[in-house]
Amino acid sequence: MSVIVRFAPSPTGYLHIGGARTALFNWLFARHHGGRYLLRIEDTDRQRSTEPAIAAILDGLGWLGLESDEPPVYQFSRIEQHKAAVQRLLEQGLAYRCWCTPEELEAMRERARAEKRPIRYDGTWRERDPREAPAGVDPVVRFKAPLDGETVVEDRVQGTVRFANTQLDDMILLRADGTPTYMLSVVVDDIEMGITHIIRGDDHLNNAARHANLFRALGHEPPVFAHIPLIHGPDGAKLSKRHGALGVDAYRELGYLPEAMRNYLLRLGWAHGDEEIISTQQAIAWFDLDGIGRSPARFDFAKLDSVNAHYLKERADNELVTLVAPRLEAAGHRLGEPERRRLEQAMPGLKQRARTLVDLASSAAFYIQARPLPLDAKAAKLLDPAARAELARLAPVLAAVEPFAEAGLEAAARAHAERQGLGFGKLAQPLRAALTGRTVSPGLFEVMAILGREEVLLRLEDAATGRNPAMQQSD
């Protein structure tokens, strides 16, 4: 039997990190088994489903490289099939109409809470004669769940989970307005789509029991379940804003690479021995349900940063220029061909120091910054009168270096420092400040070689004559 899985987000908000991981696991599972990975938009809640949310989900999945193998299924478009399924259940006596109003149900729950009883529908209309139905109330349709015994869910992650059927009340299949609920739609669609494995968040584990009963009522055995633990924030509580509960678009904005996100997310809840850096190809080869852990994980930006730094180093220099260009342009830099070429040359030195594309853009800016270079506070402090005078003396020495390349520049600068009776460090930091406007940068001679003789001399002259403005902001 070929594997068919699905990711089934509801378009009521952005695609968050937990959803992204669920999608990844499904996608990897399908790839590993040569099966199909489908996307189903669970938009049966007409009130809360929105177009922008759908767009955000599609966009996020696309960015992560988790496109589905077939066009997405919009659940609401299958409403007729859902209704037909309910009709069959009604005819078979496996479902019934219930005329309780939302207010009555709320009162029922209140009472149960007050009396510290389990909070669930009491089955009022299960046996009651429909002829007693109150006028002017549109009924919902409820599933006739088993009253006793237990429902057993064999979960590939959580093991055997048993639910007493007294815990499972008669869930609503069709709302009073005739639209299907999630409980019904998932099952009908999973059957229709031929889903073989359901990999989803732990928060659905309870539902799995209800789903299993519905599957059987509809004449099918449930698929294989695998409920993966949820992702928590750094404090162990629910994921909250600023702590990872961001849309995946936010991660893109923060400068993370999709391959880094995939790797990090994969390791959140899944392991293959001690492996940490796992390429997508390798992940496909290795991914299995057995590797999924049962305990929830906390989201950790520090680890994500480190994984991202790794993948940044692996990216081709020209790709990084393209990735960083919009950020530099947004910061007000003009990027023509010469600038792009210079950045590409500089990339090997820059990328090994960056953890995110934000870092990378920030550290790359000085290469294409128009003169005179703004100085950050520390750099400005370094360029005191003595240092400026020293740079003025150094300039002609550097000007004479031929060719204007790393080795010769370094030899000349070191020789100069020695002649002046300076430690090289004493010369290097002011030089760095003059050339980059900062106290931190790639190697000085690499920077010089990339900037070129003319630009280096102009920047030195700016510094020597105190022409540089103070930097407005840190980046």
Added chain:
RNA sequence: GUCCCCAUCGUCUAGCGGUUAGGACAUCACCCUUUCAAGGUGAAGACACGGGUUCGAUUCCCGUUGGGGAUGCCA
């Protein structure tokens, strides 16, 4: 309240009855060094607790505690 799930370094995790409890991130030293990274070496750091089962429990069972989830005419 009721039901369900979970529990190894700060974090992600390996472990699947007998290990000096391993790795990664973060942290701290030291090395390298023109700064910062990177890299190298090293350090510190965990089996929540209590009962069983067993010759032997991190590992199996039960309980406690602590987290989390569900309890919607949301998904």
